[in-house]
Amino acid sequence: MRIRQQWLIGLILATILAPGSADTLDEVRARGELSCGVNQDVPGLSYRDADGHWHGLDVDFCRAVAAATLGDARRVRFVATSPNDRLARLRDGEFDLLARNTTWTLTRDTEPGITFVGILYHDGQGFMVHDDSPVHSALELDDQSICVIAGGTGPGNIRGYLARHRMRARLVISADSRSATQAYQDHQCEVLSTDQSQLFAIRSMLPQGNSGHRILPEVISKEPLSPAVRDDDRRWFDIVRWTLFVLIDAEEQGIDSHSLITPTTELPTTMPSPEDDARIGARLGLTPGWRQRIIVQVGNYAELFERNLGAHSPLGIRRGLNALWRDGGILYAPPSR
Numbered sequence: 001m002r003i004r005q006q007w008l009i010g011l012i013l014a015t016i017l018a019p020g021s022a023d024t025l026d027e028v029r030a031r032g033e034l035s036c037g038v039n040q041d042v043p044g045l046s047y048r049d050a051d052g053h054w055h056g057l058d059v060d061f062c063r064a065v066a067a068a069t070l071g072d073a074r075r076v077r078f079v080a081t082s083p084n085d086r087l088a089r090l091r092d093g094e095f096d097l098l099a100r101n102t103t104w105t106l107t108r109d110t111e112p113g114i115t116f117v118g119i120l121y122h123d124g125q126g127f128m129v130h131d132d133s134p135v136h137s138a139l140e141l142d143d144q145s146i147c148v149i150a151g152g153t154g155p156g157n158i159r160g161y162l163a164r165h166r167m168r169a170r171l172v173i174s175a176d177s178r179s180a181t182q183a184y185q186d187h188q189c190e191v192l193s194t195d196q197s198q199l200f201a202i203r204s205m206l207p208q209g210n211s212g213h214r215i216l217p218e219v220i221s222k223e224p225l226s227p228a229v230r231d232d233d234r235r236w237f238d239i240v241r242w243t244l245f246v247l248i249d250a251e252e253q254g255i256d257s258h259s260l261i262t263p264t265t266e267l268p269t270t271m272p273s274p275e276d277d278a279r280i281g282a283r284l285g286l287t288p289g290w291r292q293r294i295i296v297q298v299g300n301y302a303e304l305f306e307r308n309l310g311a312h313s314p315l316g317i318r319r320g321l322n323a324l325w326r327d328g329g330i331l332y333a334p335p336s337r
Contacts, residue, residue, distance in 0.1 A: 024096055024229075024236035025069060025285050033075045035095040036062035040080040041177045043201040044309045044317070045101045045121070045225075054078050057308045058099040061120055061227060064298040065097060065243050068290045073297040082176060083151030087114055090228060097229055097240060101195065103153050104226040115231040117241040122321040122330060124219035125157045126196040128203060131212050133190060138218035142167040147180045147189035149173075154194055157221040177202070195223050200315040239284050246291045248333035250300035252324055257299045260292055291336065301331070 028034050038046035038058050046058040063073035079095045090098040091113035101123075102108070104116040127146070129135050135144065141162065148154045150173045162169055172189040174180035181202050184192040192199070196219060203213045227244070229237050250256065278288040298304065309317045323329025 024233045025239065028069055028096055032070070033077050034062060034066040034070065034097065035077050035079060036065075037079045037081045037086055037090055037095040037098040037100055038062065039100045039177075040078075042101060042198050043204060044197055044313060044315045045201070046078075046099070047201075048078070048080070055308065057121060057304055058101060058227075060298055060304045060308065061099050061244070061247075062097060064247060064294045065240055067293040067297040068243050068246075068286060069239060071287070071293060073293075083149060084175075087111065087228070090114065091230060093230070096236070097227060099227045101197070101225050102228060103223045104228075105153065108228075113230055113232070114228055115237060116226040116228045117237060118244045118333075119224040119226050120244060121197065121225040123195045123197050123223040123225050125154060125193060125221040125223060126199055126219050127216040128184075128192045128199045128213050129190065129216065131208075131214055133214070135191065136214075136216070138216050138220060139165060139167075141169050141191065143169065144191050145170045145172055145189040146191040146193050147172045147174060147184045148193045149177055149180050150175055153221065153223065158193055161220045181206075195225075197225075197309065197315075197317065200309075200317050204314045235285060239286065242284070242336075243294060245333040246294050246336055247298075247301040247304065248324075248331055249336040250291075250295050251302045252326070252333075253336075255295060255300060256303055257296055260296050 038054070040046065040048045042056065044056055046054070046056040048054050059078065062076050062078070066076045067073040081089055081098070081100055086098055086100050086102060087108065089095065099120070101121075104119065108114060109116050127138050127141070135141065138161070146158060146169050148158060148171055155171060155173060158169070158171060172183055174183055177194065177198060180192060180194070183189055185206065192202070196215065199215050203209060203215065206213060227240060229240055231237070274288065277291065281288055281290050305319065305322060306312045309315050310319065319327070319329060321330050323331060325332045
């Protein structure tokens, strides 16, 4: 009875405090699904398999937002986008949220109509070579040919790195990840360069896999990958941002999908009381239990990372910078209280 009363109070408060005009949350609820712009070619981040099923860290983040807003992580429509059109399509309203391994930069963040919500994955650009290549370090790239993807930060990062180390190389620029990978396989270039997460993903799909290709040790850039939303809806921005923070803070608090058996299970005393949680949810236009739903249906950050990128995935990427701040990484979120 107490849970039902909290649920009704939350609904009433959400109605009172919500803006009168239509906004993103209203549109998502009226539609009955979240529309999310993603990649479709990067295992570990966002990938559609041969059966049409979606997987990846970005994909699971979209599901977490759906759990918070719609009560069901399955109610997501994924929209495949390219590096060249992703921001424009978000700004034009083709989807509610962009979660497509997009680097948060000053230029993009100040672009009219776009704002980034927080770092979901700390990445960096690297290089991969065939196992029989004589190159063992990025400092040996002089006179090499390098395949890289257009429309992102990659070409500029390489040019800057080469200039700093007084090297020259020929860039083979492709429209997308698939064509860049194919050019690398066809030996149109000797080196493939993109974010390290994508290199691990690409290597997992290539013939011979780990034994046929080497990822060089150097990381030449900061690539903070962040979801993005339109900048005209502060409440939607807060919902998406705090969905990310809930995932991170839940790991820090030792809360996961196994410790929260049902969406009505109360959170530990380090978290807000059910009454405070209902009030917080109402400010966001969300019904009580929104944070529990995220964790129960999708998991905490560690669960998302390990099944998509880490030890429980084919990629086997170590947490590194994406470990919690107390565990040697830089992953950090404001307290959820």
